[in-house]
Structure formats: structure tokens, C-alpha cells
Amino acid sequence: MTQTEQTGQAEQAESRPRLGRKRDHTRDPEILDAALDVLAETGYDGMTIDLVAARAKAGKATLYRRWSSKADLVLDAVACMKGSDLDLDSLPDTGTLRGDLVAMVRPPSIRDSERKLKVMTGIVSMIARNPELAAAAHEALVEPRAAVNRVFFQRAIDRGEVRADLDVEKLCMVGPAMVAYRSLMLRIPVDREFLIANIDEIILPAAGLRAA
Structure with a gap:
């Protein structure tokens, strides 16, 4: 091997990226x-x-x-x-729309919602400037609960409990919107009584049902 070839190989070796610690x-x-x-x-x-x-x-x-x-x-x-949210295949199935909605009102779910709302508050100033963060926030903080509500409303439609032409997307957002306003604007903690009242006095009547 000539000296020129040796020099060329040495330069190639130096130009290769060195692997750092994994x-x-x-x-x-x-x-x-x-x-x-x-x-x-x-x-x-x-x-x-x-x-x-x-x-x-x-x-x-x-x-x-x-x-x-x-x-x-x-x-x-x-x-x-979003990785901590419930599997849609393991949601409670009580046989009624009210029963399903109420079954989701439990301490772990309330704590998780409160934390998500605080995180949402923390990133509000950044969301308007960062579309990627806005999309991630929607997927992680809004969409999981909306997906749960879609399952419950579809079950109710399939049972004939509510009309098939309900605006499901709008109804899915009513509860989360009330919770967000109470927490972020009024600064009042969300509790079980408040969530049950939302179901009985707002969501069910909007779906054409009356609470028991």
C-alpha cells in the first residue's frame, strides 16, 4: 500500500462519525x-x-x-x-347512558382530570405560538375523554335509548367544557357532586333524557 493510500484511509477514518455512549x-x-x-x-x-x-x-x-x-x-x-388513559375496550357498561357516565366519576378519574386541567393552564401561553403543541394538547388532554363519551353515546344510540340523529360530537364536549370553566376560570375544585349535576342537569336533558 502506498503512502498516499494510507493517508487517504486515515482521513476517511477520521471523517466517520464517532459513536458516543448509548x-x-x-x-x-x-x-x-x-x-x-x-x-x-x-x-x-x-x-x-x-x-x-x-x-x-x-x-x-x-x-x-x-x-x-x-x-x-x-x-x-x-x-x-395520553398513555395513562383508559382502554376503550375496558370501559364500564351499565346498560344505561347515565349509568355509564356516572361510573366514570370516581376519585382516580377526578384527580387525573384536575392534573390535566392544570397542565392545560400551564401551556395556554405557548399553545397559540406552537401549533405542534396545540395538536399534542388536544390529543392528550381533550380527545381521550371525548373518545370515552363517544362510546357511551353510541351504545345509547344502539340500544334505542337516545335518538340516532343526536349531535354526539357536541354532547361529548359539554362535560369537559363545564369542568374546564369551573377549574380554569372560577378556580373552584371539581368534585363528584358537581360532575353528577352536570350529567343529570345538562348532558342527559341535552340528549333528550331525564335523570332518575
């Missing part, structure tokens, strides 16, 4: 959960990588290796929230 993603769920907690407490503007790292008990370098900016971290954290 990134460890096992702590991602903890970090994303910590990011959501901080986001719910401080809002997007008050949130910092330092605060998230401290909450997750992780080094800042670990976060920056995985997410290049706060916006990227928030986007991933919000998108991952």
Missing part, C-alpha cells in the same frame, strides 16, 4: 412526569430545565442530551399523558 432512556417516564408536575405548578413561562432536573433527581446534562430545549421537553411530556 443514551439511556429508562428514566424518560420519570423525567416526563416531573416535567408535567413542574408545568402544572409554574406554567410554561416559569418552568425551567433546572426545576425539572431537581424534581426528577436527574442531572441537567441528562435532560439536555435527550431534549434540546424546554419546548421539546414539554411537547414530549404532554404527548405522553
